[in-house]
Amino acid sequence: MALYKIRQKNPLVHCITNYVVANFTANGLLAIGASPVMADEVEEVEEMVSIANAFLINIGTLNTRTLESMLKAGKKANELNIPVVLDPVGVGATSFRKQAVAKILEEVDIQLIRCNPGELAAIAGVSWQAKGVDSGEGEIDVQAAAKEVASKYNCMVIVTGPSDYLTDGESEHWISGGHVLMTQVTGTGCLLSAICAATLSLEGDPISNLKATLSDYKRVADGVSFQLLLGSFQENILNQLHLISRSVSKWTL
Known part of the structure; x- marks a missing residue:
């Protein structure tokens, strides 16, 4: 349902994202209109963010130049009440990433953090063994940590995994479904962050809209033929996004 609403609105989503996923992210957004x-x-x-409906900050291939751009665009988006989403890719991997995310959270009003458990742990200050930009290994109370981060930064938090967790610091929602292959191709999480940015441009309750988006994204994975080889999987994600976003009657909560 949320993807259908995004297609009807056709929002412009300004992405400062990483070069590994830029093409897939752009095609995924186009697939849902x-x-x-x-x-x-x-x-x-x-100037660019001023004409956008939503803004995504993704630190996957962060450098000092893009960090400056992220901060500048984020502050401008705040001035214009344009929603900002932060995807803190691999934030726990290096001190540079940790410092950059801390600076972004200090200087930019973030509406949503979309992360995995390892990234949540780094932001929350929980001990965790990062593995590059992958989640890594450790133990964390996702609910407690996500609520703490949401309350601290006055934002919503989505922690994705076998079941996704969504909170604004008070209310909480679990969304189940999906498929493990979503974690084995580059860019599916980054694309979800961009789609969440598009979602925040919609009218209505942000939590309800994000919950619907997470449900739709789980259905994308469920709808892909898992008999396909891994190389075909990413292509079929785009196909499923396109199909689901064009059908209001079949995909309802």
Whole structure:
């Protein structure tokens, strides 16, 4: 249902994202009827975000130049009440990433953090063994940590996994479904963050809209033929996104 609403609105989503997933993210947004723009030049990001309906910060291939652009665009988005989503990819892997995310959270009003358990642990200050930009290993009370982070930064938090967890610090929702192959191709989580940004441009209750988006995204994985080889899986994610976003009657909560 949420993907259908995004198609009806056709929001412009400004993404400062990582170069590993930029093409897949753009195609995924196009598949649901949104309009992506990937602009990270510091001289134009304020102007670009000013015409957008939502803004995504993804630190997957972070560097000092793009960090400046993220901060500049994020502050401009705040001035214009444009929702900002943070995807803190691999935040626990290096001190540079930790410091960058801390700076972003300090200087930019983030509406949503979309992360995995390892990234949540790094932001919450919980001991965790990161594995590059992958989640890594450790133990964390996802509910307690996510609520704490949401309350601290006055934002919503989505922690994705076999079951996704969504909270605003008070209310909480679990969304089950999906398939393990979603974790074995590059960019599915990053694309979800971009789709969540598009979702925040919709009218209505943000929590309800995000819950619907997470449910739709689980159905994307469920709807892909798992007899396909891994190389075909990513292509069929785009196909399923396109199909689900075009059907209001079949995909209801």
